[in-house]
Amino acid sequence: MSLELALLSSHAPSLLHEDQVPDFQQSIVKAFHQQREKIKQVKPDVLIMISSHFLTNWNHYVDATPRHEGYLTAREHPDMIANIPFNYPGDEELGYQLAQAGKDAGIPAVAFKEPTYIWDYGVLVPLRYFVPDGDIAVIDLSCNMSASLEETYRWGQQIGKVLRESNKRAVLASSGALSHHLTRGRANMPSLAEKALDDKFIEFLVEGKYDSAWDILPQFSAAADVESGGRHVAALLGALGNDFNASYLGYAQSSGSGNPHFSFQPK
Numbered sequence: 001m002s003l004e005l006a007l008l009s010s011h012a013p014s015l016l017h018e019d020q021v022p023d024f025q026q027s028i029v030k031a032f033h034q035q036r037e038k039i040k041q042v043k044p045d046v047l048i049m050i051s052s053h054f055l056t057n058w059n060h061y062v063d064a065t066p067r068h069e070g071y072l073t074a075r076e077h078p079d080m081i082a083n084i085p086f087n088y089p090g091d092e093e094l095g096y097q098l099a100q101a102g103k104d105a106g107i108p109a110v111a112f113k114e115p116t117y118i119w120d121y122g123v124l125v126p127l128r129y130f131v132p133d134g135d136i137a138v139i140d141l142s143c144n145m146s147a148s149l150e151e152t153y154r155w156g157q158q159i160g161k162v163l164r165e166s167n168k169r170a171v172l173a174s175s176g177a178l179s180h181h182l183t184r185g186r187a188n189m190p191s192l193a194e195k196a197l198d199d200k201f202i203e204f205l206v207e208g209k210y211d212s213a214w215d216i217l218p219q220f221s222a223a224a225d226v227e228s229g230g231r232h233v234a235a236l237l238g239a240l241g242n243d244f245n246a247s248y249l250g251y252a253q254s255s256g257s258g259n260p261h262f263s264f265q266p267k
């Protein structure tokens with residue numbers, strides 16, 4: 001088995017610069033550090049990142065660019081995230097294998113090699129904690145907004161299959177919030193009802209009840225506006241199957257969204 005570790009992570013823009021993170025999000029900084037340690041322990045060749053900010057139509061995209069290099073200024077808030085350099089190796093071979101595995105299952109997955117493609121901060125914020133030295137290959141994956149949660153779950157199953165069968169040591173990370181009904185005010189919590197849904201979903205993962213987590217995801221996503229409509233979570237659950245134990249590492253709010261961090265280790 002070479003899917004060595006999986007992660008669920010957040011990416012609030014206020015986390016970009018570690019020395020500027022507000023007090024109410026320090027639990028996430030601590031979780032990022034724990035995730036970084038777990039990544040170091042498994043010595044991965046490649047990190048695959050599902051980004052809930054890489055929202056695409058029609059196809060599930062796989063960024064198989066051999067080197068990801070550029071500067072990110074975020075469209076959503078160009079004052080907070082401006083001109084941030086990134087430079088990471090990619091993995092063209094594995095990227096194309098992932099897309100082919102999607103196609104084999106009848107899923108429209110498309111790999112691309114495009115050196116001018118600029119990452120979103122859903123990729124870059126966690127990566128700055130996970131791989132601060134830029135020394136692990138990265139493949140980023142989109143969330144396809146034309147796909148149902150069921151199709152996205154099957155795509156996740158194909159991703160998990162390829163990574164388990166690969167001779168490369170892989171970490172799969174999913175970047176996105178749970179409840180995501182955004183409100184103005186960075187310290188705002190989700191509503192009580194949204195927080196209750198977050199808590200229940202987290203409880204299912206902690207207890208290893210992945211089938212129950214998957215069962216509630218459609219209604220949870222609709223009721224609490226889960227980021228990417230829940231697709232980054234559906235793909236992660238598909239990839240995990242029932243072979244992983246979850247460790248809950250922390251949670252913090254950001255502008256009304258709920259942001260848990262998890263690591264998942266093979267049983």
Ligand SMILES: [Fe+2]
Nearest residue numbers: 053176177227
């Ligand atoms: Fe986001």
